[in-house]
Amino acid sequence: MTKFFARNRTEPGRRRFARFAILLAAGLAVATATALAAGTQVYDSKTRKWVNYDRTKAYRHWKQHKQVPEAFRPQMVKFRTAEKPGTIIIDGNQHFLYLVQPGQKAIRYGIGVGREGFGWAGIVRIGRTAEWPTWTPPAEMVARDPNARKWAGGQPGGPDNPLGARALYLYEGDQDTIYRIHGTPEPWTIGLDVSSGCIRMNNDDIVDLHSRIEVGAKVIVLMQGAALYKGV
Amino acid sequence: MTFAWPWLRGALAAAAVVVSHGYAGAADLVIAMPNWSSGQATANIIKVGLKKELGLDADVVEMGTLIAFTGLDSGQVDIHPEVWLPNLDNLVKRYVTDAGTVAISPTGVPAWQGICANRAAADEAGIRDISDLQDQKKTAALDTDGDGQGEMWIGASTWSSTTIERIRANSYGYAATLTLLEMPEDVGMAAVDAAEATARPVVFACYAPHAVFKLHDIARLSEPPYDPAKWKVVLPSEDAEWLSKSEASVGWDAAHYHVAYATSLREKHPDVVRFLERMDLKPEEAIDMSYALQVERQDPYKFAEQWVAKNEARVDGWAKP
Numbered sequence: 001m002t003k004f005f006a007r008n009r010t011e012p013g014r015r016r017f018a019r020f021a022i023l024l025a026a027g028l029a030v031a032t033a034t035a036l037a038a039g040t041q042v043y044d045s046k047t048r049k050w051v052n053y054d055r056t057k058a059y060r061h062w063k064q065h066k067q068v069p070e071a072f073r074p075q076m077v078k079f080r081t082a083e084k085p086g087t088i089i090i091d092g093n094q095h096f097l098y099l100v101q102p103g104q105k106a107i108r109y110g111i112g113v114g115r116e117g118f119g120w121a122g123i124v125r126i127g128r129t130a131e132w133p134t135w136t137p138p139a140e141m142v143a144r145d146p147n148a149r150k151w152a153g154g155q156p157g158g159p160d161n162p163l164g165a166r167a168l169y170l171y172e173g174d175q176d177t178i179y180r181i182h183g184t185p186e187p188w189t190i191g192l193d194v195s196s197g198c199i200r201m202n203n204d205d206i207v208d209l210h211s212r213i214e215v216g217a218k219v220i221v222l223m224q225g226a227a228l229y230k231g232v
Numbered sequence: 233m234t235f236a237w238p239w240l241r242g243a244l245a246a247a248a249v250v251v252s253h254g255y256a257g258a259a260d261l262v263i264a265m266p267n268w269s270s271g272q273a274t275a276n277i278i279k280v281g282l283k284k285e286l287g288l289d290a291d292v293v294e295m296g297t298l299i300a301f302t303g304l305d306s307g308q309v310d311i312h313p314e315v316w317l318p319n320l321d322n323l324v325k326r327y328v329t330d331a332g333t334v335a336i337s338p339t340g341v342p343a344w345q346g347i348c349a350n351r352a353a354a355d356e357a358g359i360r361d362i363s364d365l366q367d368q369k370k371t372a373a374l375d376t377d378g379d380g381q382g383e384m385w386i387g388a389s390t391w392s393s394t395t396i397e398r399i400r401a402n403s404y405g406y407a408a409t410l411t412l413l414e415m416p417e418d419v420g421m422a423a424v425d426a427a428e429a430t431a432r433p434v435v436f437a438c439y440a441p442h443a444v445f446k447l448h449d450i451a452r453l454s455e456p457p458y459d460p461a462k463w464k465v466v467l468p469s470e471d472a473e474w475l476s477k478s479e480a481s482v483g484w485d486a487a488h489y490h491v492a493y494a495t496s497l498r499e500k501h502p503d504v505v506r507f508l509e510r511m512d513l514k515p516e517e518a519i520d521m522s523y524a525l526q527v528e529r530q531d532p533y534k535f536a537e538q539w540v541a542k543n544e545a546r547v548d549g550w551a552k553p
Binding site for chain 2: 077078079080081082083084089091093094096098106108121122123220221222223
């Protein structure tokens with residue numbers, strides 16, 4: 001039985017969208033993220049209350065259970081859609097990624113997203129994939145972050161690499177959008193809004209997703225936080 | 233996959249092109265097939281029906297609306313299964329009224345468009361009437377980006393209807409309480425799917441017939457009926473001040489779609505004309521067609537064979553002398 005449901009906390013006044021430049025500058029700063037503004041809540045079926053799910057709670061939960069709350073673990077769910085099996089639908093607001101399956105079902109994974117949503121929405125496709133990918137910090141990050149500077153030429157893939165075990169590169173047509181669905185060395189950040197315009201998943205989950213998708217798969221990123229954008 | 237219909241897509245429909253030129257075959261008739269699902273199903277239902285009832289072979293050829301009308305005019309195409317009015321009034325004037333080379337069946341299928349809500353929005357958030365969209369206490373439930381203000385998808389940016397939905401939002405006043413989103417239809421519909429999967433409220437611009445009504449439990453918001461005196465639409469192409477100069481604080485006018493055929497058929501095949509003019513498809517049937525082709529991914533021809541078998545008595549009636 002599902003114990004937790006996730007939702008996004010309404011925070012009046014919180015900035016609605018993130019600009020591309022900010023996202024680019026933030027890049028994949030997983031290790032240095034100051035992710036204090038997590039906007040997620042989870043539903044505790046024992047107390048029947050929505051509780052804030054922030055970085056501290058997320059880390060505590062992870063230390064205690066060695067896994068994320070149930071809502072963010074992979075699970076088969078009912079998902080009625082006209083999209084064909086193999087399509088990925090990303091709901092940043094609720095921190096879910098759906099992989100559409102036959103029979104009006106989907107495999108739902110928990111995801112971590114950018115602190116202010118994605119800043120973009122639309123239809124892209126998986127242009128290519130990589131196992132234990134190299135991470136190259138954006139120039140802006142190299143300029144301001146000494147930790148990133150040493151990897152200016154690229155950090156080799158491995159357990160400490162911010163991209164985690166796999167990366168799915170999102171393309172619009174033949175153009176790399178610079179956004180990726182990738183793993184993470186910080187699995188407790190799943191379900192949170194942390195610093196990045198990318199979509200992060202648990203390493204086990206991204207390995208599982210990677211094994212199920214095909215290059216060319218359609219990816220629909222929903223509109224949350226992207227009111228001013230008309231496509232990627 | 234696309235749900236878009238030509239009456240919504242205005243400019244796109246005009247730019248449609250022939251996908252295949254394979255209609256110079258030996259068949260008795262050529263049926264134009266549009267790229268949306270109910271049109272594809274209907275084109276094949278006509279093909280199967282004409283073969284069964286009149287023994288005629290027809291080629292179904294995918295092509296855009298403009299090309300189809302050119303073909304109907306020149307005699308290369310005999311039938312078009314869905315011509316949307318009043319959206320294609322300009323083509324109807326040119327080919328039906330002025331040239332007289334194309335005829336429109338008098339029987340039309342009524343269409344509807346407006347604003348829709350899922351059950352969570354209608355029953356839990358209390359959004360049932362267009363005026364509810366001006367109540368920020370209600371629309372806050374539609375917030376998906378954490379700013380306290382709800383969002384609503386109003387269509388693809390390429391659709392002519394999207395401009396009008398923006399005018400309507402401005403005229404009714406909910407442009408101030410909702411963030412209006414323009415996105416391709418697949419994104420808008422996937423947002424409805426995701427909201428339904430987690431029982432969250434969602435409100436969106438919609439039209440019927442459409443597969444979404446069979447896919448999910450969707451309510452249509454009530455609103456004042458269309459009144460031409462309250463419908464003044466100035467398009468961005470006409471005036472930079474289009475939004476402030478427009479006013480549309482009533483529901484959309486009703487639309488219909490009809491079968492069109494080359495008038496040369498009246499002499500060549502009056503039995504075919506009789507068949508086409510008696511076709512009386514219902515909006516619910518068009519929803520079923522869209523669902524079968526788009527969601528269940530049925531082959532249009534196989535779907536048509538089953539449909540004709542299931543509706544045999546009715547199809548027989550269309551052909552009766």
